[in-house]
Amino acid sequence: MRDLSRDTGLLSLNTATIGWERTIREAVEACEKFGIAAVDPWRHQMHAGGFAENARLIRNAGLEVTGLCRGGFFAAPDGAGRDKAMDDNRRAVDEALELGARCLVLVVGGLADGSRDLAGARRQVVDSIAELAEHARPAGMPLAIEPMHPMYCADRGCVNTLGHALDICDALGEGLGVVIDVYHVWWDPDLETQIARAGRGGRILAYHVCDWRRETRDLLFDRAMMGDGVIELKKIRALVEGAGYDGPCEVEIFSKLDWWKRPVDEIVRTCVERHRSVV
């Protein structure tokens, strides 16, 4: 298991961590200030102020890009909605290429509005990823399926376990992998087996950390800083590294209720401290 206690070379900052309303410029400046080597930007932040300008900021800072968040949200009630979603996903692939990102993160989406057809939504997700892979594979951009915690099944992602995501990878072949985010998978009784399986297939494209607050107050916006919750972070990282993953640990914290209210410096300084001590 790698020693993270002495440097930040294996820390990536997901730009949502400083707050969804803050800018890529703020994220890049914080990375430079605290010696962070990599980022994973969100697309709406990249487009605020201009994608090209933000891409230039990241490039000039010499930051690695561990992913682009996000493609996905494939479920659509009709053909027109689906065409629109696919067009946007192809643009996301192109943006990931422009950034030289390691992967495009896919949050696959839940049920279409007004629908209860979960099996149908899952079929649509598989079909859509297959179609998107026809664009991404020849361009060399890996698609990273992020299994979502089951509490997001209806509204954010209907691929809900690592095993489920790997089944889709196996079905669709090369150019696909997974994001393992501890927040989504820590509870899974099959986690150890599925991490090993992901490693054997060379499917682990990214590893995301944060923590689960024992008394979670909000389904989306109450993630905890690493060390402030109940997830066995070092144990899971050992499994992920044991499965062959050698990339950065990316910090992704959605915390409208706490961290996003704080100054960027305090957030990022704490990320660095916790990365060194508890991740």
Added chain:
Amino acid sequence: MRDLSRDTGLLSLNTATIGWERTIREAVEACEKFGIAAVDPWRHQMHAGGFAENARLIRNAGLEVTGLCRGGFFAAPDGAGRDKAMDDNRRAVDEALELGARCLVLVVGGLADGSRDLAGARRQVVDSIAELAEHARPAGMPLAIEPMHPMYCADRGCVNTLGHALDICDALGEGLGVVIDVYHVWWDPDLETQIARAGRGGRILAYHVCDWRRETRDLLFDRAMMGDGVIELKKIRALVEGAGYDGPCEVEIFSKLDWWKRPVDEIVRTCVERHRSVV
């Protein structure tokens, strides 16, 4: 698949549905008024005003008791805490026997306070259920493990899929089964397989219904009335009945944010209507 459209003989009212602060007397009176044949009472409601008196009310109304909620919460940080939890669980078995309940529902509990040891908590759960079964099995009271939605893994229940619960049943033998509550399991990509497995083993001791609100506002207290959410209720009931379950459908709705604020009559009338139309 059974036709529920014409009667309430297959409807059981979990007494939490009318609100945790309301009484067994109110629940029993509502059952009599609306022709409901069965209840599943919560222990704190049974003890409010006296267990014996509440048991008498249920018996005199001729109500079947589809379960007693609940035993469990086994995780304890030390030996004294564990002894106390086991004593309380044995009392719960005795109370279930006194009520002639079909089963004692087990919400197994999450991590002990201050602990992150999920594997240890799960071992403690298995050991505790094995010990409790020594008391319950000779007395003829089935123990019904209720797999909890993964969002409750830390604080309410660290058995998080139906397959996980059935693994424990298989390991511990006779006298054990499961509660299938749609709220906890609807998202599971392995649901169909595991319901069939539960049926083959004769393990389905109870079937609970409510609904999942697409935009869930609270992890515990925002369950929806059947028909107001996204769960494919008839599809899941067909699987459960196809697996051999022939008992009542029990309505269990925790809804501090909505239904618990309404009059008992309105809640129970709606349960009956939805039981006939969408369950």
